[in-house]
Amino acid sequence: xxxxxRSLFGRLMLILVIGLILIQVISATLFIRDRYQVLRDSFxxxxxxxxxxLVNLVEGMPPENRDQILAVINSPTxxxxxxxxxxPMKPEAKxxxxxxxxxxxxxxxxxxxxxxxxxxxxxxxxxxRGPEHRPPPRFQMMPRHMGPxxxxxxxxxxxxxxxxxxxxxxxxxxxxxxxxxxTLIAVLVAIVVTSLIAVRQLTRPLNTLAExxxxxxxxxxxxxxxxxxxxxxxxxxxAFNNMQQRLQRYIKDRSRMLAAVSHDLxxxxxxxxxxxxxxxxxxxxxxxxxxxxxxxxxxxATLHYMRGTxxxxxxxxxxxxxxxxxxxxxxxxLGWKVTIEESQVEPYRGRPLILKRCFANLIxxxxxxxxxxxxxxxxxxxxxxIVIEDHGPGIDEQELENLFKPFYRAEESRSKETGGSGLxxxxxxxxxxxHGGDVTLQRGENGGxxxxxxxxx
Numbered sequence: 012x013x014x015x016x017r018s019l020f021g022r023l024m025l026i027l028v029i030g031l032i033l034i035q036v037i038s039a040t041l042f043i044r045d046r047y048q049v050l051r052d053s054f055x056x057x058x059x060x061x062x063x064x065l066v067n068l069v070e071g072m073p074p075e076n077r078d079q080i081l082a083v084i085n086s087p088t089x090x091x092x093x094x095x096x097x098x099p100m101k102p103e104a105k106x107x108x109x110x111x112x113x114x115x116x117x118x119x120x121x122x123x124x125x126x127x128x129x130x131x132x133x134x135x136x137x138x139x140r141g142p143e144h145r146p147p148p149r150f151q152m153m154p155r156h157m158g159p160x161x162x163x164x165x166x167x168x169x170x171x172x173x174x175x176x177x178x179x180x181x182x183x184x185x186x187x188x189x190x191x192x193x194t195l196i197a198v199l200v201a202i203v204v205t206s207l208i209a210v211r212q213l214t215r216p217l218n219t220l221a222e223x224x225x226x227x228x229x230x231x232x233x234x235x236x237x238x239x240x241x242x243x244x245x246x247x248x249x250a251f252n253n254m255q256q257r258l259q260r261y262i263k264d265r266s267r268m269l270a271a272v273s274h275d276l277x278x279x280x281x282x283x284x285x286x287x288x289x290x291x292x293x294x295x296x297x298x299x300x301x302x303x304x305x306x307x308x309x310x311x312a313t314l315h316y317m318r319g320t321x322x323x324x325x326x327x328x329x330x331x332x333x334x335x336x337x338x339x340x341x342x343x344x345l346g347w348k349v350t351i352e353e354s355q356v357e358p359y360r361g362r363p364l365i366l367k368r369c370f371a372n373l374i375x376x377x378x379x380x381x382x383x384x385x386x387x388x389x390x391x392x393x394x395x396x397i398v399i400e401d402h403g404p405g406i407d408e409q410e411l412e413n414l415f416k417p418f419y420r421a422e423e424s425r426s427k428e429t430g431g432s433g434l435x436x437x438x439x440x441x442x443x444x445x446h447g448g449d450v451t452l453q454r455g456e457n458g459g460x461x462x463x464x465x466x467x468x
Contacts, residue, residue: 063117377401
């Protein structure tokens with residue numbers, strides 16, 4: 012399973028989101044620690060001051076009235092009692108010692124002070140209060156072993172009585188600040204949305220550049236890229252446009268050179284053809300004419316291959332079935348057997364003249380080596396596949412890819428009787444690739460050869 016996204020956009024968003032979450036968690040942790048420290052210090056001061064005031068108040072009461080007054084002061088959140096001995100308790104050493112030292116500074120006249128802070132399990136809380144009692148709302152969502160936190164102070168009075176003060180800690184000390192949590196989530200969502208838009212804007216020129224590079228292979232005269240955006244995007248667009256201009260100049264120079272070569276070669280071939288008419292020996296004359304025809308055919312085939320997909324025609328919506336049927340009619344007049352298996356095909360956008368040349372080369376190759384061409388058409392929303400099948404002897408799979416090389420043929424002879432110049436398959440593949448597709452060869456089920464043309468929608 013792949014964890015990292017494949018696209019640059021996905022990886023940038025993943026890095027940003029993870030980084031933002033880590034920063035938010037670290038910031039929230041530091042804030043909570045500082046907040047807890049401040050609240051604890053503030054609570055400790057107020058708590059010690061109130062506790063000292065209660066101790067001094069009880070200390071100043073007449074002993075015979077203490078029980079009655081304490082009964083009036085007691086409440087669900089404050090339990091005060093007088094005992095002959097200190098009550099056993101479970102102190103948390105660090106917090107108890109710190110609060111005890113603070114309380115001693117307020118009660119310097121009372122040297123014996125015991126302080127404890129402990130968490131009461133909810134089960135024991137309910138047992139004390141009764142099964143029908145529900146704890147405060149802030150404790151209802153806690154695990155069973157968690158519950159209210161109580162603070163207990165026991166001070167020995169001047170008459171050797173022990174004053175016990177038991178009260179719960181306030182909620183603010185223990186609870187998580189929900190408002191802060193919601194704020195952090197809202198900020199995180201806002202930053203992620205903003206980053207999403209920003210990263211999309213930054214990576215969009217890369218997608219545009221990739222689409223332009225892909226289209227350049229099919230149409231060298233495509234409109235240049237706009238040189239706008241950030242400095243780096245402008246530099247990349249300018250470099251791409253310069254490359255396109257250099258390719259256009261190279262292709263135009265090559266076309267002019269090929270036109271000149273074509274003219275220069277046709278002239279001596281024509282002169283040689285005229286001189287063959289002056290030969291007296293019919294057999295020698297026939298051999299010269301055959302060699303000149305083969306030479307002329309090779310020159311024309313080479314020029315077609317070098318021109319490749321050069322065409323001034325614009326892509327149009329065309330009917331591939333009608334195009335193949337027109338080829339079928341033309342080749343039937345030459346006595347070639349071409350069969351098309353009818354199928355429904357949606358219109359395809361392409362350049363009809365060079366596509367016709369592509370199919371003609373493949374059909375001619377099938378008829379020449381397999382006596383018959385059978386055409387199957389398969390259409391889908393993604394691509395159109397045209398399979399041209401023959402019933403020839405077939406070719407070894409190791410040789411299939413070599414057939415696309417210029418002047419390569421599976422048989423040694425290049426004579427007119429046995430085949431062409433070995434450029435037809437290469438021209439067909441170049442035309443298909445100019446439309447974003449390809450031509451591949453494979454062995455047929457009947458032992459012949461299948462040429463598969465794939466044209467993406």
